Every structure is written in C-alpha cells, then in structure tokens.
Amino acid sequence: MNAPIRRVLLTGAAGFVGFHVTEALLGEGVEVLGIDNLTPYYDPALKQARLDRLLPRNGFSFEPIDIADYDVLQAAFAAYKPDVIIHLAAQAGVRYSLENPRAYASSNLDGFLSILEACRHNPVSHLIYASSSSVYGANAKVPFSEHDGADHPVSLYAATKRANELMAHSYAHLYGIPVTGLRFFTVYGPWGRPDMAYFKFTKAILEGQPIDVYAEAEMSRDFTYVDDIREAIVRLASLPPASDPDFDRLAPDPATAAAPYRIYNIGNHTPVRLDRFIAVIEDACGRSAIKRHLPMQPGDVRATYADVSGLAARVGFRPDTSIEEGIARFVAWYRDFYKV
Known part of the structure; x- marks a missing residue:
C-alpha cells in the first residue's frame, strides 16, 4: 500500500547515488534532511560540489554527521522526525577494503547499527538501505536472484554488506521495522565516483594516459545507469514491506521473511563485457585507450548479472538505459565539470 512521504532522512546525501536520489525527492516536494560526513575516500571537492547544488533547494537541509556517532545521529532523528530513512552512506570499494579493512567496520557495521538503533527508538514507516551485488560473491548461477543464497562473499566489503542484510532482518523481526535492502549492480x-573504473578510464583516455585493465576478456558487469537506480529507490520508498504470510520456515526464501523485510536487485539485467564497455567509452571520448593488461585482482568476481523480476513486480519498473546512452551522458558531464 502506498504511504505518502512527507519527510526523508537520507544518509550519504553528498555521495553519488545519494545526491541523485535527493534531487528526485525534492523535485516531488518531499522534505529531505541530508546527512554526510564528507569523508576524503575520494575528492571531497566533488562531494562539496554536489552538496552546493542541493543546499539552495527548497525543502533541503543538511547536517555534517558521522553515522557511527550514535548520540548525534539519534538527536537528528528525534529533532527531524522523518517518515522514511534512505540509508546510502557507506565505505565503498572492493579493492580499498583489502588495504583499509577497519574503515569498513566503522562505517558499514557500526554506522548501520546506529541507523537501526535510531529507527528502533524513533519509529519510521520505512527504512531503505543500500546493499550490493558483491554479496553474491562466489555464486556462479546467473542471473543472480534474491531467492538464491548469498553466503560466500569474496571481499570484506561484500561481507559487510551481507552483514547489513542480516542485521536488518533481525531488527525487522524484533522491532517490526519495515526494511528494504537494495542490491546495486x-x-x-x-556526478559519479572517481574511484570507479568508468570514471578512471574516461579521465585517462581524455588525457592520453594508459588505463589498467584487469582480465579484460573474462570480466563482465551489469552496468546500471544512476537515473534507473534513482527511479527504483523513489518508487520503493512509499512501499514499505509487510510480513509474508506464506513464508515457509522449513524452506526459507532469502528474499522474503515472516518479518517486514525484503531484498531487491537493482541492475540493468544485461551484462556487458569489459572490452565492449571500454570501446563505448572510447567512442564517447573520440579517442582510443592505451591499455595496460593486468590479471584479475583479489576480491573481484568474473561476472555480475541481475534478475530484476522481483523489483519489476513490486514497482512496475526495471532499469533499461543502454551503456551507449549512459556513457555518452557521463562523458558530456565529465567534459563540462572538469572543463576538458
């Protein structure tokens, strides 16, 4: 049942996805309290530029809060009284988790626990949080389905995201908090993240620098354009899950629960080989890449591929932006933002 949304508390508002979702909510007349600690994991100036676009908007307010600081977060919940929580703040990056594992414990585990506790003590109609396709880890069955197990992560980042899903279920069960997890592909x-491959490739190609390509012939990804992610989140925000009366405790379905808890994939359901993806970036840049071939890195998976039938059934929408269209828009933004 659709529940009208008046007020959203959104974590990671200065982040890539958070910025886009905040813009969409403001466009629909929803008030948004954005929270972000502007961590320097990547260029803080880009985060500030996103924030500078949001701050003049009617209905937007901002607090520089670290979600791991529970007392400060709790005070923000109590003062703002949000209807819906959209939790997108996290320490991202598979490879970075190999070098700085403790950053993931602080943000992704302690931080998420703070969110859950704040929802417990300040009841909300819906908590939506970002998980990741990386939770599928060593799974070889494709497309990846929420109805399959996801218990063999191959990076600490993936393990923290899977832990979030389990923590969310426990709070949905114990305290009746309606919780939806979203596995982004x-x-x-x-306005994307500079640590992502497409961003690095575009920068290097336009500068005539070499790009590092890991296992090019073996890797494929379900690349999902940010507008499609945004659309799915906004549609789901007003659809809190209910307990599944048909949940079978003898054969439990990982995608649903006796508690008000659901998980959805959000992906373009069209895996693209890495060599083709690079070719699309080359076309958009009007230049060829200088490739430096390297083997697959620890924590990487060979392919991702989303089954989005659950999402489509719930909200009547599935991502469909082609990589040609999406990359062309990104490169145009990149040239404009960096004056290339």
Missing part, C-alpha cells in the same frame, strides 16, 4: 553516470 555497478552504478555509473554523471
């Missing part, structure tokens, strides 16, 4: 687009 390789999000890209304007």
